[in-house]
Amino acid sequence: MRVSTxxxxxxxxLLPAAITALAxxxxxxxxxxxxxxxxxxVEGVSMQTWSQWNPQHxxxxxxxKFQVQRTLKGQAPPMLIVKQLGGRVGAVIQKVAGVRHLQPxxxxxxxxxxxxxxxxxxxxxGLMQGNFSVSIAQNGTLMVSNGMPDVSAYSISTGQxxxxxxxxxxxxDLETRVQKAAQQ
Amino acid sequence: MRVGFFSxxxxxxxxxxxxxxxxxxxxxxxxxxxxxxxxxxADAWPSSAQPIHWVxxxxxxxxxxxxxxxxxxxxxxxxxxxxxxxxxLSVITTPGTSSITNANQVPxxxxxxxxxxxxxxxxxxxxxxxxxxxxxxxxVITQADIYFNPNPSGVCFVTDAQTAKCPTLTxxxxxxxxxxxHEMGHFFGxxxxxIVRAIMFPFAPNVLTTLSYDxxxxxxxxxxxxxxxxxxxxxxxxxxxANTGSPVFGAHVFANSTTSNxxxxxxxxxxxxxxxxxxVPNGSYTIKGVPPDSYVVIAEPLDQPVTSSSVDWGxxxxxxxxxxxxxxxxxxxxx
Numbered sequence: 001m002r003v004s005t006x007x008x009x010x011x012x013x014l015l016p017a018a019i020t021a022l023a024x025x026x027x028x029x030x031x032x033x034x035x036x037x038x039x040x041x042v043e044g045v046s047m048q049t050w051s052q053w054n055p056q057h058x059x060x061x062x063x064x065k066f067q068v069q070r071t072l073k074g075q076a077p078p079m080l081i082v083k084q085l086g087g088r089v090g091a092v093i094q095k096v097a098g099v100r101h102l103q104p105x106x107x108x109x110x111x112x113x114x115x116x117x118x119x120x121x122x123x124x125x126g127l128m129q130g131n132f133s134v135s136i137a138q139n140g141t142l143m144v145s146n147g148m149p150d151v152s153a154y155s156i157s158t159g160q161x162x163x164x165x166x167x168x169x170x171x172x173d174l175e176t177r178v179q180k181a182a183q184q
Numbered sequence: 185m186r187v188g189f190f191s192x193x194x195x196x197x198x199x200x201x202x203x204x205x206x207x208x209x210x211x212x213x214x215x216x217x218x219x220x221x222x223x224x225x226a227d228a229w230p231s232s233a234q235p236i237h238w239v240x241x242x243x244x245x246x247x248x249x250x251x252x253x254x255x256x257x258x259x260x261x262x263x264x265x266x267x268x269x270x271x272x273l274s275v276i277t278t279p280g281t282s283s284i285t286n287a288n289q290v291p292x293x294x295x296x297x298x299x300x301x302x303x304x305x306x307x308x309x310x311x312x313x314x315x316x317x318x319x320x321x322x323x324v325i326t327q328a329d330i331y332f333n334p335n336p337s338g339v340c341f342v343t344d345a346q347t348a349k350c351p352t353l354t355x356x357x358x359x360x361x362x363x364x365x366h367e368m369g370h371f372f373g374x375x376x377x378x379i380v381r382a383i384m385f386p387f388a389p390n391v392l393t394t395l396s397y398d399x400x401x402x403x404x405x406x407x408x409x410x411x412x413x414x415x416x417x418x419x420x421x422x423x424x425x426a427n428t429g430s431p432v433f434g435a436h437v438f439a440n441s442t443t444s445n446x447x448x449x450x451x452x453x454x455x456x457x458x459x460x461x462x463x464v465p466n467g468s469y470t471i472k473g474v475p476p477d478s479y480v481v482i483a484e485p486l487d488q489p490v491t492s493s494s495v496d497w498g499x500x501x502x503x504x505x506x507x508x509x510x511x512x513x514x515x516x517x518x519x
Contacts, residue, residue, distance in 0.1 A: 091321050092321060093321070097375065
């Protein structure tokens, strides 16, 4: 993690004790919390994507076929359909701040739960928080990030953050934490 | 890889002198539609759409407490933006009813704020408190709706930040106006900012409802008032790698005052902060909306706490703003 000194100072001085991620507004969740809130945690690759209006014509939804390569929690079929808010249909663009759409070919670890519509699709837990993209570090290590700071030491009851470590971690560490949390 | 960089051209803003520099970048970060390899148009409501109509379903979920009405909280939140200096922006409230549960049930041209609406797939356990959905054609915003999670886990929304407590002891209070004010920045077309104390910084404390200099620069650039109550200018330059001369895309560049001056002193609720932007793919930037003062200009990688994941500029969206990844392979420099 590279955090510049001026910014570290700014962040240390100015970020109050409680933190809310305003992406869309979310409370940062630990990997353990994400695991608990998800029916499936899977590793894989995004395949085809497409966007369409919902039946009420109030939201554009983007669907992604996600090829499962490894299941960390739950029992997943080889191919899942992941549904995300926002997208483009014709000339109309719907944006939801903070929602990062899956891209074909993208490797990811997804924390998923069934859609409220019971249409067989899955949605990402915590909007963007349950979407960890996989990248390769310069030393060859597989890394993951969901774009959120790692505030797993955040206490929701006291509003205290005792650790702020940035948002990248090794894929192997993520896998270990998910599997351990899934067993509890 | 860490490499030093760059050539930086700084035009310091002189008092009362408005420096007009035609550059593609913008202060703060607007949601934007790319119009070329280094140009974009900020997403914004057209002037013909103003005043922007909004309607609220005033029904509270069980997780909202406090004596102040949610409608009043929304009006106060909108007022933070519409009263910003140098800004020409207006909204109007349309009376709402508890029967409205989705955007189809409001009149055409009216935008919905809702606490109990359907279709958003909120979960009580996934930490999501609220989201804003904006519809646009090109860069013209045509509709925006704000949805609050009716049953957020671990928190309750409070409409009186200083007095209200959550009815459930295990819940922590979250000021509703803080969340609403941030979401309304998205409602008006603003993306996240890398400035820590800005309303549009993606991570916020429990209570933060007043705009910062950075927020004012953003909203007044998207909705400029021809009559500037506080004269402002621009700071522009280019960020490039020192060893190769190649431009840096997505460098977070911000102007930080070196004085205790308060050019917005006539607006006591406006908080003094740096004002920032990102470089476009050719490395150029323009920080607009900068009030008269002395500044140090800092360029840093957008690698923490705000990352490329937090801003649409770095996303391979459909359509993408610039369709290339933000660079973070350099070290912080300031001039």
